[in-house]
Every structure is written in structure tokens, then in C-alpha cells.
Amino acid sequence: MQDIRVIPCKAFKEKPVDETRLGFGKKFTDYRFCMDYYDGAWQDPRIEPNEPFVLDPATSVLHYGQSIFEGMKCYRREDGGLQLFRAKDNFARMNRSADRLSIPQFDEELVLEGLIKLLNIEKDWVPHAEGTSLYIRPTIIATDPFLGVGAGKNYKFYIILAPSGAYYASGLAPVGIYVEDHYVRAVRGGFGFAKTAGNYAASIKAGEIAKQRGYAQVLWLDGVEQKYVEEVGSMNMCFIIDGVIVTPELNGSILAGITRDSILKLCKEMGYKVEERRISIDEVFEAARAGKLEEAFGTGTAAVVSPVNALCRDQEEIKIGDGNIGPITQKLYDTLTGIQFGKLEDTHNWVMRL
Numbered sequence: 001m002q003d004i005r006v007i008p009c010k011a012f013k014e015k016p017v018d019e020t021r022l023g024f025g026k027k028f029t030d031y032r033f034c035m036d037y038y039d040g041a042w043q044d045p046r047i048e049p050n051e052p053f054v055l056d057p058a059t060s061v062l063h064y065g066q067s068i069f070e071g072m073k074c075y076r077r078e079d080g081g082l083q084l085f086r087a088k089d090n091f092a093r094m095n096r097s098a099d100r101l102s103i104p105q106f107d108e109e110l111v112l113e114g115l116i117k118l119l120n121i122e123k124d125w126v127p128h129a130e131g132t133s134l135y136i137r138p139t140i141i142a143t144d145p146f147l148g149v150g151a152g153k154n155y156k157f158y159i160i161l162a163p164s165g166a167y168y169a170s171g172l173a174p175v176g177i178y179v180e181d182h183y184v185r186a187v188r189g190g191f192g193f194a195k196t197a198g199n200y201a202a203s204i205k206a207g208e209i210a211k212q213r214g215y216a217q218v219l220w221l222d223g224v225e226q227k228y229v230e231e232v233g234s235m236n237m238c239f240i241i242d243g244v245i246v247t248p249e250l251n252g253s254i255l256a257g258i259t260r261d262s263i264l265k266l267c268k269e270m271g272y273k274v275e276e277r278r279i280s281i282d283e284v285f286e287a288a289r290a291g292k293l294e295e296a297f298g299t300g301t302a303a304v305v306s307p308v309n310a311l312c313r314d315q316e317e318i319k320i321g322d323g324n325i326g327p328i329t330q331k332l333y334d335t336l337t338g339i340q341f342g343k344l345e346d347t348h349n350w351v352m353r354l
């Protein structure tokens, strides 16, 4: 494997003092992992000061969006030790995103080693307060400085780290969600399954509309019939209908969340019936009207589990449960965060201690 050299920082940033006000993705650590692709290979993996890049205004990523990313966290255990959760799955998914965007594949083991080396240097940046973590953002961008559309010959891979706050300041706060039935996020044959900038660019306008109407997030419908539930913002969606956990199947236009996969495995072990299938928005609303929509929640690395207490489509708003977090949602949240923070035993080999 290639050697990972370290270029030392000359100046260091001040670490956040008040861990109750970390927020998300606002402050970054001193170092990053980085490597460049040129002459047909990924080269010079290194840890270097996390300083701004100089990019030519013609740089291809700025025009044609050939860019992918990942999101995961480093957790501090109660005994002070650090651990990662399913990091290998994140890098495997990143290579699937890379393939869809014609970005060259990278060595997943090398990058994991780079991440671990980076975390060992930056370990004091992992916050201590309950529910906080160090957010990890691996990214690849195309860096060719010319305006031709086509697979680039130059790329940059980097991993930056951001201490992030507890997602919910005061317990698991349920959110209301707006069903978007005009705009779509992804289409059949597109790249909805990839974690790429373009999917987010396509989503921002609908997000603004939802916010104006007082909803926290957008629920996307499929891009073909605009009838089936896809996902929410940066979360996969689960409904509990008449005791059964129902979630949209992985159809190529939704992102295969690692939290989704973990939650489904936990549900099966807890003895719940799980269905991965197409689910129409009409079915969800009908279940709600019939009093059978017991709970609903989103799943994703940032929030882990986000309870949903209302869905609005056109003029109709349905309420879910009594407005508070449902008992199964709470149990899933407690179990998964228990594993991630090392309070519960990891029987799945999901956790990697540093």
C-alpha cells in the first residue's frame, strides 16, 4: 500500500469550547486527508493542513458537477475511546457513486487507513458532550481546468472533519414533512442512488417551498409516476402501518442509506415484520385516515432517526401518532445510538475502534 505522508500545520485553530453550540458543518479541524488523481492513478496520499484550495474558474466540477461525497461520524465512547460505524460501507458506496459519475475508483483500504491516521492526529477534536460527534466528509471533485464535457483526467479526493452538535437540542423532536408532487429529485436511470452534488442542487427549490409552508423537510415522490414514496431530504423513510415496518425498496433512484440498512436489520432482530416495497403516497394517507399509520420516521447519519408527526400534501395534512415520538421509533433510536456510542454491545461487527 502507498505511504501516507504528513505535512505539518504551522498554525492551529482554536477548538470549540461550548459543546452545546457546535451546530453542524460550520467549523473544521486543522488537517485533512487528501490525494490527487493524474496520469491515470491516485497519487500522493497525504495528511495536510486544511487550507482553502486554489481552483481555476474553468475547473470542471464548478460547471458540470462531477462531484461525490460521503457522510459518517467518529463517536466518543463513555470510556473516552473513539470509534467509527460501518465506515467500510461508506467507502464502498462512495466507489459506487464514483462509478455512476465516471470518477475513477479508489483503493478503499488506503482511504480508510488515511482516515484513521487523520483521526488519530485530530482525536482531541472529537467532542465529549452527550450526542455530539466528529462528522467526517469524504469528497471527490473533478479538477480539470477546461470547459469540455467528459470524464476528467484530474480529480481531488479529500476528507475533512467537523465537530458537530447533538442533532436534537432537547430530545428527539418530531418534524412535519411536505410531500412534493411537482418537482422531482431523481428519475429512473438517473443518479438518485449516488451521493452527488447534483441531487442536492435539484432539491433546494422544493426545500425552500416546504420551509415557507412551515415544514422541515421534503418528501420526494418517484420521478416517473409521481405516486410512490422515495425519500426525505437526506434521509430514507420508514412507516409503521398496522404493526408492519414498511420502507420503499432500493429502486436505483433513492440512496441506499447505511442507517436505513442498520435500522431494518435491528427491526428484524426485534421481531418486527419488515417490508421493502413500493409504497404509494395514497396508501400512506389512506392508512392515516383509517388510523393505521402508527409511526413514521426518517433515517440518516446526521439525525440517526427523525420522527415525523405530520405529512402535508396539497391542502391535506395528516397527523401521525399523538405528536410525540412513537415507542418503536424511540427504541430504534436508543438501540442504534447505543451501538454507535459504545454503550450497547455491537453484535454485527459494525463498529471499528480506533
Ligand SMILES: *Cc1c(COP(=O)(O)O)cnc(C)c1O
Binding pocket: 071, 195, 231, 232, 233, 234, 235, 236, 255, 256, 257, 258, 259, 260, 299, 300, 301, 302
Ligand atoms: C446520505 C443520504 C441518506 C442517508 O444515508 P446514510 O448512509 O444513512 O447516512 C439518505 N438520502 C440521501 C439523499 C442521502 O444523501
